[in-house]
Amino acid sequence: MQWNSFSDFVQMGGYAFYVWGSFGACALGMLLELWLLKRRRQTILTRLSGQEHLQ
């Protein structure tokens, strides 16, 4: 383990903004993609069940 304390870990030796900015952007981007994908799937499934009701 490289870190003595949790606050050391958060500070990243003074590079906190850059390191967490990178990791955060990746996490955010992926989560956003997953959320959009889920919404897309739900939209199409709602449309499908609507079709069944019509028949």
Add this chain to the structure above:
Amino acid sequence: MLSVTQLTCQRGERVLFQDLHFELPDAHWLQIAGANGAGKTSLLRILAGLTEPVQGTVLWNGVEIRTERSLWHRDLLYVGHQGALKEELNPEENLFFSLGLEGFGASPTAVRAALQQFGLQGREHLPVRYLSAGQRRRVLLSRLLLRPGRLWILDEPFTALDVHASQLMTQQIQHHLHQGGSAILTSHQPIPLSGGSCLTL
């Protein structure tokens, strides 16, 4: 001979027609009828080889048209909806280039004679922009006299033609059939020609 088997056409999510079968022997003609949007033009475009069908085959003399595209297009004379006339060019130039691009040369005298036969004498040097819809149609149909082709596919050939020009057109088709050619055309009106059948989509 043209033979069509199991043809299915789809536009977007809608199926226009499916499992279409027919054969067209030489010296015969086929009229394709159907309501607006039934897929008449789509069928013609598939037959010409412009659109790929979802399903089915089109054979010309037993050969799939897409495998021998150049041979098929040598035998095919297609006059489409839009006409392929350049407004900036005069009828003579239009015919000269459209024949040239297909690899058929035409002498200026032959071009002039064909235009004359369709009643366009005196207008050979007028840009197409200044011609009426019927006159443009006549320029297009002059191609039938100049460009050899065993099978004619004509999309609405009688549109915008007056009585006299329609008769001329019918005579042309008759002559073509007598020579052993065949023709497929779309039209809403009955056509006074023998040796034909009608396909309703």
Add this chain to the structure above:
Amino acid sequence: MSRSLVNWFKYASPASFYPLAGRMIPYFAAAAAVLGLAGLWIGLLVAPTDAQQGEGYRIIFVHVPASWMSMFVYCVMAFWSALGLAFKTRLSGMMTAALAPTGALFAFLSLWTGALWGKPMWGAWWVWDARLTSQLILFFLYLGFIALQSSIDDPRRADKAGALLALVGVINVPIIYFSVQWWNTLHQGASVSMTKAPSMAHTMLAGMLLMALAFWAYTIAVALARVRCIMLERELSSEWVKRNATE
């Protein structure tokens, strides 16, 4: 019924691929999560501090995998496109379309993390380095592909046009990369090059590889999920959709 049968034979059929993809997604998603957590553990907690770059170098654990994936995904898209044009399989067009947004995301993340890495190391958010520049162009290629596909309504046409563009792009990518490098050596603007990565400790390499594998599994899972959506959207009216949708 006859139409859905026709589809079964004519194409590498969506009807049979749809449930298969559905079964594969959980495995890849789980792999992505496990590998990702392991990679983060090693990258953020175990790997030692770099002698020159301090803790700032830890950006490498997301930056390099994202860059790799963005290039790799474009090649896979080109592969599916070639397959689609050669064999007219409908599935390949859908796969290409499903991969593009994820590839674009990774290209963007690669640029973003590159900028955040460049600022503390070189003192600038952006340098006209050959790698950065060609990555930017790759991002543009992705955007072009997505824009072209989404502006054509007929899916069959959109697939073919997209496939052609992806192939033209993939021929151009090495030429662009080479030309940008040539241009860069001529101008010598940025004296720091990103290629000189610090000689890497084993733990760092392990962390990077784990993260790369995690991104890989993530990409597959997301692409499969997206291709399922695309299949449903395109074949809303066919029989198999009605049978499968409720499952």
Add this chain to the structure above:
Amino acid sequence: MTFPHASPFILAIRRDLLLAARHKTEIVTALFFFVIVVNLLPLGIGPDTDLLRKIAPGALWIGALLATLLGLQRLFAPDHADGTLEQMALSPQSFTLLVAGKIVAHWLVSGLPVVLIAPILGVQFDLPGRSLGLLMLSLLLGTPILSLIGAVGAALTLGVRGGGALLSLLILPLYIPALIFGAGAVEADLAGLGAEGHFSLLGAVLLVSLFFAPWATTAALRVALE
């Protein structure tokens, strides 16, 4: 109406040149656009002669790029609208050859004038005589690449919503190698580094696009015609 049996390739060129001759304003407008864009740059940057001499090759090249883009939107669109493209696709002659003829005509109408007028603009940027010659040569080799790659983009965006903006988005990234080698040749010579490498690479890119572009354009046009 001579040469009734000229080859279809030559006829395709002649036809497009004749049509262009009846739309002279379009050619002149594209050329004028090129001149104005290039002339706006000093106004935005300032009249520092040394700086201007340095950016001149890039400025002229970017001007050429934008001027080509302007004409590309009309490369296939009118023929598509009136059905001529359909007839070309149905010609027993090679469609690729006819399309290649159209691309050549496009270059003659939009690329060649840019090459010819470039030295005058180069003089405005205080380029020495030797550089003017090299600039012309680089444009002579490079503008055909712009027409060839541009034709692929024009065919892909044919009849597509928002075609013009989309065309730029697709094509401009692909123009980068031509821009780098073309403008770079003149810059390298100005810096005393020798331009042979740039020219041979520009030539290589030209060969690659000559080989692939007509084929890809034809394939894209067939897709657009479906």
